[in-house]
Amino acid sequence: MLQYYFKLSLKNISRQKGLSVLISTTLGLGIAACMITYSLIHLMSKDPLPNKSERVFHIQFDNWQLGLAAIAPDLPPDEVTWRDAMNIVHAKQAKYQAANAITWGMVTPADKNIPPFLGIIRATHGEFFPMFKVPFLYGQGWQNFPANNVEYVTVLSKSTNKRIFGGLNSVGQTLPMLGKLFTVVGVLDDWHPSPKFFDMSFGAFYQPEDIYLPLQIKSELELPHGGNLNCWETNIADDYQAILNSECVNLNLWVELPSAQNKQQYENFLKAYVEQQKALGRFPKAINNQLLDINQWLAHKEVVSADMYVFFYLALLFLLVCLFNAASLMSTKFTAKNSEVALRRALGANQQSIFAQCLTETSILGGLGALIGLVLCIFGLQGITYLYPNFSAFVSLDMTLMLITVCISLVSSILAGLIPIIKVCRLAPASYLK
């Protein structure tokens, strides 16, 4: 029976080609608009560290001046000072702890055929790598070094390793840069977390760095302070160490706890730490520590911009207009079929079978709409990566989104067709048979 309905539907559709294409296109347009905006929000707010994000926390202290807010209305700064970062990391109260910051310097490969270049560097404690599950191609990271004992080791990104060592396993090789000789201990695999949650000072979708170094080297070689450097004191001395000892914030401080239950305990530790610092004359404001897990941190930084939500709501209304439009076109379509339906009724088809046949027909139109919607989605997302070049690292149409598209299309075609179908089923055949 279903096969017969299907055949009949195809016949009807091909007879009313223009109208059918119009209905499917309308549905497809509405669905594409919705899916493009939805997938952007979905992809931008994707958990960058699945299974672990609720245990990895970003730490903030309010070390600002009395009466001033680091971030309006009265929030602590996003970053922490050098002193606090070192104190917290060396206290080792969490499973993993690492502070990191962006910096840069000249890389001068020993091989004279490779031109020197300005390397963008992430200076970090070694526990950065296991905490953020950074994938390694060769070798591994380093342990957190004690305060005054740091080794000149480095981890290269995959592309930097390709640039300097031709992509071969370079673990154990030496690399001259920043005027010193470094030993390569690891090479990363492709790694582009989006959003780049651990440091969003250059934007949430900025590319990862070329080179990773132990954080203490930043101070030993007096490397520049990249990212945000915020200060409130006005009379900081001119030398490099003075900045490190000041209340200037520049480092992103992250810890991983054994489980989310340990949060309270760790908060108490942070509170005790700030109180101890208050006794030393720091932290003039009331204690205002923030311990946000990755997803809370992303929400706090508003990674998905308000624009995206506005587009999504407008697209929803757009889909609604398309639905109404399709509904009125369907109504036209089925009214034109009145006499045919009357004939079938007169020949013995009951209301249910008319209903089933009409439903098959709308579902086919919905399927066509889904197809058009998917094609438009692909083009639309292409357009989005053209408009927002930073998004190209993560924008793609995944399987779930495709399934959702098809489902929405079928549901909306049935919604749009339902009332016209019911009307056509209920009409009295006699008047149309004259």
Add this chain to the structure above:
Amino acid sequence: MITKVKKYISQLPFARIAYRPMFSTLLRQKYAMTVLILQIALTLAVISNGLFIASQRLDILQRTSGIDENNTFVLTSSGFTENFDPKTSMQTDLAEFRQMPTIIDAVATYSFPFSGSSEWDDLRTLLGNEQNSVPASSYKLDEHGINALGLSLIAGENFSPSEVLWQTESNKTIPNVVIITTSVAEGLFHTQDWSSLVGKTIFINEAHSAIIKGIVLQLQAPWDPVGQIENSIIYPRVVTRNSARYLIRTKPAMLQSTIAEVERHLGMSNQQRMIRKVQTIQTLRKEVYGPDIAAITILLVVITTLSIIAAMGIGGITSFNVLQRHKQIGIRRALGANKIDILSQFFAENIMQTSAGIFIGCIFAVGLNMFLVAQYALPKLPFIYIIFAALCLYVLGILATLKPALRAMNVSPAEATRSQ
């Protein structure tokens, strides 16, 4: 006279429409009419809000930065050898740029509009006066800065070469003369008599004092974290570092050829450095305003597509009505209605539907805006956007009705005699 006018009016096509039967025809197609009216209403809500958001973004895009955006580019020279001398290299490079015939002027600076980073200083007219603090982004330029950026100095004068401090990165001495923008001047002194402000003293970061040497009309901040993009202060300072960023202003239409020439020249002149990040101000501007350009594009695509869909909906229903009412139209024609009567009947119907849609649409538009205001801190929708969107919908409706109405007009009176 009055009767004459009345008679004339009653002869006009729209006056001769039988409104009551038309109204009841529309009421008989309850489903089709509801769907159509809702469609128009939602379209109005989306178009008015979308246009409003897009026009706000357009305002941001149309702001000028105060510099000669079309004829300026920047590049970085990074020295990497141990005996590289940043100060000599900088002075040689700048001297060479400045005597090239296609270059108007050049300056070494990391701050310029769209560069995306700068320090912000806190300015006031009295020490310790909390109320009168004005934030300003700081520019460090030598005496060529104003000419290289293409700023217009409207009061006072430019720095003299002897006032410019050449500093290393750690030297934070603040010079005792500054140039400020009109926006800073107004914020500090609440006056527009610019020349009266030259020679006045201001305090910087509660620690240093400086005398206002000149006032420039406009210079936007390199980035704006505080919502005061027009606030800038220029210090006569040059910071020497291994990586120097040069901003070069060329003569009109000489930009591309000059970039090539400068790159060739720098590549040969000093082998101890490399040249990178050669960018025109136009490309940087596009990057900075990228999200706004994207928002405008997306909104315009949505508005256009939606208008087309709405027009198709209106056109579709009208042609269906014409098809269904072939016989009635024939009867009316046979009973004496002329072609214009039929035409105006369909237009009147369309205007009635659109009006109903617009009426409901106004409520939707205001509701949608209230939601966006509450959730995403958007400004309130001015009523003019609703009026504009409504006018668009009327025009769209009439255009969409045109074709089917013309077909209806040409239905022959003989149709009346045919059955079904």
